[in-house]
Each structure stands twice: as structure tokens, then as C-alpha cells.
Amino acid sequence: MDTKDNLLVVGTADRHIAIFNLSNPTTIYKSLQSPLKYQTRVVSCFTTGNGFAVGSVEGRCAIQYVEDKVILTQLLSLIF
Amino acid sequence: MSLFSTAATSPNQSTTVDLSQDLQVQGPEDSISDVAFSPTAEIMSVASWDNKIRIYEIGQGGANGKAMYEHTGPVLSTHFSKDGSKLASGSADKTAKMFDLGSGQNQQVAAHDMPIKAVKFISVNGTEALATASWDKTLKYWDLRRKYLLRSGTKRRTKSYCVCGITREGVHNGHQG
Numbered sequence: 001m002d003t004k005d006n007l008l009v010v011g012t013a014d015r016h017i018a019i020f021n022l023s024n025p026t027t028i029y030k031s032l033q034s035p036l037k038y039q040t041r042v043v044s045c046f047t048t049g050n051g052f053a054v055g056s057v058e059g060r061c062a063i064q065y066v067e068d069k070v071i072l073t074q075l076l077s078l079i080f
Numbered sequence: 081m082s083l084f085s086t087a088a089t090s091p092n093q094s095t096t097v098d099l100s101q102d103l104q105v106q107g108p109e110d111s112i113s114d115v116a117f118s119p120t121a122e123i124m125s126v127a128s129w130d131n132k133i134r135i136y137e138i139g140q141g142g143a144n145g146k147a148m149y150e151h152t153g154p155v156l157s158t159h160f161s162k163d164g165s166k167l168a169s170g171s172a173d174k175t176a177k178m179f180d181l182g183s184g185q186n187q188q189v190a191a192h193d194m195p196i197k198a199v200k201f202i203s204v205n206g207t208e209a210l211a212t213a214s215w216d217k218t219l220k221y222w223d224l225r226r227k228y229l230l231r232s233g234t235k236r237r238t239k240s241y242c243v244c245g246i247t248r249e250g251v252h253n254g255h256q257g
Contacts, residue, residue, distance in 0.1 A: 001198035001213045008202060010213055018219075025204050025221055 002052065004045035007066060009052045011040035017054065019066055035062045035079055103142040108132060114157045120164030123181070127155035133169045133179065149179055149186045153195070161201040161208065166224075168210055170196030176212050178224070190222045 001010045008020040015034040020027075034040050036056040045052045051065040063078045108128035116125045122138040123146070131151050136143035153173030160167055167179040168189070176190035176199050190196070194216035202211045202221070210222040 001200055001211065001219075003200045003202050003211065008200070008211065010198075010219060022202055022204050025202070 002043050002045045004047060005049040007045055007049045007052070009043045009045055011043040011054065013039075015040055017043065017064075030066065032064075035064065035077065036060050105136060105143040106145065108134060110154075113155060116158045116160050116167075118160045118164040118181075119162060123160075123164070125158045125160065125167050125169075127158040127169055129154040131155060131171075131173075133158060133167070133177075135167065135179070135181070147179070147181075147184055149177070151175065151177065156195065157198045159200050162203070166201070168199045168201060170199035170212055170214075172196075174214075176210065176222075178210070189224065190220060192216050192218065192220065 001008070003009070003022070006022045008022055008025070010018045010020070011034070012018060015036070015038075017032050017034055017040065018028050019030040019032070021029040034054055034056065036054060036058065037060075038056040038058040040054060041057050042055040043052055044055075050067065051063065054062045054064060056062075061080060065077060105126075108126065108130045110128050110130035112126055112128050114127040116127075117123070118125075124136045124138055124143060126134045126136065128134070131154060133149055133151070133155055134145060135147040137146045151169065151171035151173045153171050155169050155171045157170040158167065165181055167181060168176055169179070170176045170190075172195035174192050174195060175188050176196050177186050178189045179186040189210060190199075190212045192212065192214035194214050196212050196214045198213040200211045202209050204221065208224055210224055212220050212222065214220070
């Protein structure tokens, strides 16, 4: 779990990731599957609060944006 | 001309870094699970599997122990509040504690049915709250002034997701405690 400003990201079991908007903290703003193949170990928010990094037990790291525009999200999201 | 006639630039960058400037801190007796830095002062907190939270003051010469408090189980997470006045810790003893850096006192502020994996101070519409994520598959928000549970998620009954966190079904408009 990590948070920045209104963004709260929770990495859960089964590679799920729950994103909360803290102006409405009781509902999940967005729920997604981790882009990584293996179990999530850590999530860490950008200082800008518009995205986050995901780390897995495999040692890989992924960059995810919360941005709603699907095309932009796909362009900017990375795994390395 | 072969494609490989020119020597490829060898990746001679070292994967190790210079550690000579690093300082070793007199640390816990068991593994460290989490560290956090104060956003306002040169203070660091270290959560450990030896059930203790250690608070260090970081200076030129290294880190000096400032305070310490204990849980009854391994501490898995620690985080400073935005103003740097408070410190929270989540533990395998199913509780979260808050430490006041001004008074040096700690008190329990949250409870779950299973170990608390992560704690974070959050701001909900201007109100400071503590978010706790637990292996009981719930995420809870705690009001820090009145010390009650703001919102809680309900447990999922079927599948066990116990490994690394709560389920995505964690939070909805749950009961107010």
C-alpha cells in the first residue's frame, strides 16, 4: 500500500491492485490486475500522484498510470 | 564487412556501488521489515521482526537512537504523518500503534482480525486519517482525533488470499464502528 495526495494504491493477493481516490475513499476507483507475471511485493506512488510503480517477487518492476485515457495508459506503462 | 566487425561497447559498468561513504546504523536484533523518513525532520523509523520500532535521529556522524517502543508481534510497516509529529506502525499482533514524537507516548489506534501488513497516514477531504491494510482482507480507515473506525470493508468468505495482502473486494460502504 502506498499513498500520495488523493491517490491510494493497494497491492493485494492474486496480483490484484486496487486504486482509491481519497476524495471518495469508500469505493474502489479502479481495480486492475498487476501487469507483472508474479505476486506483487510492493507498490509505490509517484510524487506527482498520477501513477505508481509495481514490484513483483520475480524482481521486475512495472510503471502504471492511473489516467483514464486507455491509449495514454498503454503508451506510458512499462515493464522492466 | 561483417555486422560484428566492430567491437561492441562492452558493458563494463560495475553493478556494485561505492559503499565507503555509507554508515552503518546500530540496528535491530532481527530483520528489518520497513523504514520510513520524517518529511519534516532528520528522523528515521525502523520497523523490525524483533517486535520493536526504533526511531533514529540522523546527523552527520550517523544515526543516533532517539526512541523505541514495542509491539507484541513483528512490526511489518511504519509511516510518518505529513506534519512529522506522529508515527504509525502496523504489526503482526493485529494492532496498529501511533507514536507521538513530541510526548514520546504511544497508543493503540487500530485493530484487525489478522496481522496488519501496511499503515499509511492519509488525508480524507482535509481530515487526517490512518489507513490500515491487513491479511484479514480488509482495508480500514481510522479517524485519529476521535479514535474510531471510519470505514471498514467486509471479509470475503470463500477463497483464501492470505499471502500478501487484502483482496480487491476490500472496501465498500461498510458498517461504522
